[in-house]
Amino acid sequence: MYPADSMSSEERRAASSLAAVFAFRMLGLFMVLPVLATYGQDLEGATPLLIGMAIGAYGITQAFLQIPFGMLSDRIGRKPVIIGGLLLFALGGLVAAQADSVVGVIAGRVLQGAGAIAAAIMALVADLTRDQHRTKAMAMIGMSIGLSFAVAMVAGPLIAGAAGLAGVFYTTAVLALVGIALIGLVVPTPTQAFHHRDAGVTRGAFLPALSNPDLLRLNYGIAVLHALLMACFVAIPLALQEQAGLPRESHWWVYLTALLLSFVGMVPLIIYAERQRKIKRVVLGAILLLAAVQPMMWLSTASLAWLVTAIVLFFVAFNVLEATLPSLLSKIAPAGSKGTAMGIYSTSQFAGAALGGVLGGAVYGSFGLSGVFVCCGLLAVSWFAIGATMAEPPYVTSYRLAVDPTLVRDEALLRRILDVPGVAEAIIVAEETAAYIKVDTQVLDREQLDRVLHPV
Missing domain, CATH: 1.20.1250.20 (MFS general substrate transporter like domains)
Known part of the structure; x- marks a missing residue:
């Protein structure tokens, strides 16, 4: 049994490997930004409008597929959706790398965006971490995104200078394949996928x-x-x-x-x-x-x-x-x-x-x-x-806390939770035997809240 204030080795492995998968994918998306406007002018049919479309095209499919792919992962599992999304991302990189026209690059970018796996990754993080450590895991992913953006802004021009625009897109495809390897070989497989209201x-x-x-x-x-x-x-x-x-x-x-x-x-x-x-x-x-x-x-x-x-x-x-x-x-x-x-x-x-x-x-x-x-x-x-x-x-913090199964149907439980000093909002989800609460951590009486949720 691991102490409540530290992540288990499996939780650390899950959080760090999924942060790396997220970082590789975002690195692939961002590397193109600082180079498309200049190197894209060499493409057949390039116009300012089409180059602008190539820069932002990934957002079209991301916007449409982000939520559906997250919901699909609830049905068929997280890993199949994530691996499928990374394959689409790699395919988009190859299409764009081999294109000699700006329209071909736009098509590749649209395909890259179709690998909309962010929601599925967040859901997998929720499956693989305990409630008290989920915020840490999400923070690791957030930091990986910021780091990937910084690396991409430098790596994009360097790779383009050495291998051209095609080299940048080939690199994005390789990064996607590395992400697939991490999902298959390093990321733990959850025993059961749950729907988490704070992650889906x-x-x-x-x-x-x-x-x-x-x-x-x-x-x-x-x-x-x-x-x-x-x-x-x-x-x-x-x-x-x-x-x-x-x-x-x-x-x-x-x-x-x-x-x-x-x-x-x-x-x-x-x-x-x-x-x-x-x-x-x-x-x-x-x-x-x-x-x-x-x-x-x-x-x-x-x-x-x-x-x-x-x-x-x-x-x-x-x-x-x-x-x-x-x-x-x-x-x-x-x-x-x-x-x-x-x-x-x-x-x-x-x-x-x-x-x-x-x-x-x-x-x-x-x-x-x-x-x-x-x-x-x-x-x-x-x-x-x-x-x-x-x-x-x-100024509140969100938590998902387990509730004693014998109390989850108690109609007075919600009122007792809301009466705890520092609790601003709360709902009880009986099918999850959990309470979602928002608290002011500077005011919260943690011991009283614990007694309400798990009376001796």
Whole structure:
């Protein structure tokens, strides 16, 4: 029996290997961003609009398939869905690598996006970890995504410089195959797959989540954030190459510098937001920085030093928002509905990525680099106007806790849970013999809660 405050060796193996699978897949998606706008111009039929579509095309299929694949994994098992998704991702990489036209690359990117396995991976994490360690496992996956983005921004230009755009896509296919090997050889197989309301979509929670104004505000925000990212990666590589005079093979050092400095800048802001309970202030400040940095990029395209400074500030704002928005969602989503809210949130994110690529390409084709930056600035301003109406969120943490089976049908149990100091929300799911609760950890009486759930 392992102590409650430490993960078992199997839990650590499951969390670390699934984080690696997630990282390899996201690395494959992100590596293309810093190189498609410049190397894509060599493809047959390349136009700004089609290059923008190639950048964001993966988001179309991701948005449509994210939730269905997660629900499918409840029926046929997690591993078959994850392996199938990684095979689709590898096939998409091969299609794009062998394409000599921009349309072929778009087709490959669409196929890559069809490997929508995020929900299935999260569900598998929930199957393989105990309730008290699930947050740690999810945090490991979150950190792996951030690391993969940073590595991709550097690796993409380096690989493209050595092996061309095709080399980048071949690398994505190899990474997918490594992910399949990890799933088959390293990731434990759960004895039974469970539906976890905090890790998967629950049909009954779907419409309430779609009609919740606080969640809708967040969904709009994550869609805009990833639309800005894709649109900016239509413009930033071109600004570095054509305006600032930096060869495309050398772009890697700009992204490395920007990401390292941005991580240093974002950490104090995230700590301040959580410890001082000022998350609304930090989020709105980061949105304002996103808006302010767009004209700065436009006006500094002829100066490499100023352009790099603008890119650093862009990544500070982006990374702060990428880290704090999921935390905000966790605080706002009703108890037992976090998985559903996160599924809709992820769908919005990928839809925004698809829209941003198309928008960036279309605007660049009609109005040039300045038009892209102006458009991105207006998008950020619209987000600020909507975000400014949000209230300061409740500073609560979500838990799924086992309930004594003899008490799960006790109608008075819910009231006793809600009477515990620090418990803000709670629901009891009898078929899971579990309670989903949201608590203020600074106020919670843990001993009283334990006595309520498991009386002697």
